[in-house]
Amino acid sequence: ETGVTQTPRHLVMGMTNKKSLKCEQHLGHNAMYWYKQSAKKPLELMFVYNFKEQTENNSVPSRFSPECPNSSHLFLHLHTLQPEDSALYLCASSQDYYEQYFGPGTRLTVT
Amino acid sequence: GEDVEQSLFLSVREGDSSVINCTYTDSSSTYLYWYKQEPGAGLQLLTYIFSNMDMKQDQRLTVLLNKKDKHLSLRIADTQTGDSAIYFCAENGVNRDDKIIFGKGTRLHILP
Numbered sequence: 001e002t003g004v005t006q007t008p009r010h011l012v013m014g015m016t017n018k019k020s021l022k023c024e025q026h027l028g029h030n031a032m033y034w035y036k037q038s039a040k041k042p043l044e045l046m047f048v049y050n051f052k053e054q055t056e057n058n059s060v061p062s063r064f065s066p067e068c069p070n071s072s073h074l075f076l077h078l079h080t081l082q083p084e085d086s087a088l089y090l091c092a093s094s095q096d097y098y099e100q101y102f103g104p105g106t107r108l109t110v111t
Numbered sequence: 112g113e114d115v116e117q118s119l120f121l122s123v124r125e126g127d128s129s130v131i132n133c134t135y136t137d138s139s140s141t142y143l144y145w146y147k148q149e150p151g152a153g154l155q156l157l158t159y160i161f162s163n164m165d166m167k168q169d170q171r172l173t174v175l176l177n178k179k180d181k182h183l184s185l186r187i188a189d190t191q192t193g194d195s196a197i198y199f200c201a202e203n204g205v206n207r208d209d210k211i212i213f214g215k216g217t218r219l220h221i222l223p
Contacts, residue, residue, distance in 0.1 A: 043213040056210060090153050098142055098203060100211060102153035
């Protein structure tokens with residue numbers, strides 16, 4: 001595997017479910033990011049981790065819970081989501097915050 | 112706060128040059144980026160330019176930066192059908208290293 005990978009690529013979940021999104025970067029970077037991309041809205045930065053420490057939490061609701069066990073892996077735990085949370089969730093990584101490289105995204109649908 | 116603006120749509124004939132424009136507000140921007148997003152995919156870093164540069168060329172891509180006017184452009188020479196995508200302008204500011212600000216994206220449509 002090269003670059004930034006994300007699993008699953010597609011996810012449908014009910015509002016009472018709990019699921020997790022996974023991101024892995026194979027670039028040796030020290031920073032990782034979660035973004036939300038909705039139709040007709042700008043890309044929204046959700047969380048930033050640098051060397052496993054969270055450096056940014058962009059006022060994200062607590063139903064989204066990030067986890068960064070090491071510099072290569074990033075998770076986004078989801079619980080009791082709302083239909084408006086349906087979006088493309090993108091993971092990215094970078095070295096020292098510059099030149100972010102993105103994964104293919106997880107298309108999430110909340111029913 | 113910081114903002115990045117770009118037009119939402121651009122139509123270009125195949126073989127012509129495409130020019131996608133972007134303006135930003137943060138005068139402390141250090142890196143400026145162009146990303147490409149094809150349908151169903153993540154964002155692909157196309158190119159970037161440092162704020163102390165005026166121009167950068169990479170094969171069919173030319174980036175022009177007018178720092179005085181805070182204007183960035185991406186020129187794609189000999190536009191092909193494979194260039195059809197959404198193009199995002201983005202920038203880092205020196206005072207907020209961990210946060211890249213993205214524009215809303217310009218959808219490039221290629222006419223036959």
